[in-house]
Amino acid sequence: MNARETTMGTFSFISGHMCLDFANTLGGLRGGVTREYLCSYDDFVAWSQQVHSITEEHAINLLHEAELHPDKAVVVLENARMLREVIYRIFAAVATDMQPTEADLTILNAEIGKAMAGGRIISVADGFRWEWPGDSRALDQMFGPIMRSTAELLTSPERSLVRECASTTCSWLFVDRTKNHRRRWCTMTGCGNVAKVRRYRQQQRQQPVRAGERDGKG
Ligand SMILES: [Zn+2]
Known part of the structure; x- marks a missing residue:
């Protein structure tokens, strides 16, 4: 089974950072009319494969595992949506120079702790890089790269370039890398x-x- 065939919707990768692309898997306006792009665990796998946080081989293994443990897959999907909203709220606050809530930061820190666990530095041709070998069958392994991406953006100077779409019907976030930093729209x-x-x-x-x-x- 090819993970690409399981995509229920077409994902958008317009934000300029993985964690914001993840927040954007809910379309429309939060608190208004929304559109869900993560309709199933398979969608979450497909999204992760499209952002290259897992390989196709990984994706196929995960889809197989999810078939064997559908209840666990549903819990992972619910957690993914919950974390997505935490990430959204944190960056929506950052975009308007507000402080994220302590409750959201507590959840974020707990997840970042898990995401960094089991990491190791390996030697590669041009230096060193992080690697997280982990359990390739763990249904929730896609959280790691998303949480690391969140930590990376929050602690980088680009944090000040995070914007929320100015539309009254859209909550998408993006990093404004335009020359004059006056980008208002997601697309x-x-x-x-x-x-x-x-x-x-x-x-x-x-x-x-x-x-x-x-x-x-x-
Ligand atoms: Zn928009």
């Missing part, structure tokens, strides 16, 4: 375009109508 083809069309229509309405046009005589 220009999505929310940016909707805003552009709305602005255009408003301008059209505000323009004074000439007498001939009003009479339909042109």
Whole structure:
């Protein structure tokens, strides 16, 4: 079974950082109309494979394990959604220069502790890198890379470039790496375009109508 075939929706990777892409697996507006992209454990596996935090071989093993232990897979999926909202709230606060809540930081720290456990430094051609061998059958192994990505962004200067989409129907987060740091929309083809069309229509309405046009005589 190929993990790619299990994707229930098309994931977006527009944020510029893995942990924010993970937060963006809930579309729409938090507190309003939302769209769930992590509909199943298989979706979580597919997402992780697409961000290259697990290999295809890993993904196939995990899907097999999940079939053997469906109850455990459901718990992992629920935890994934819970952690996603913790990550979202923390970065949504950061984006508006607010402090995340202690409760969210406590959950984050507990998960980061687990994510860093079992890590080791290995020697590679151009230096050293972290490796987390772990148990390749552990259904929750995808949390590790997400939590490490969260810790990395929170402690990096790029934290100050985290933004939330300015749309009133979208809660997506992203790192604003534009030159003037004035990016407002998650995507220009999505929310940016909707805003552009709305602005255009408003301008059209505000323009004074000439007498001939009003009479339909042109
Ligand atoms: Zn948006």
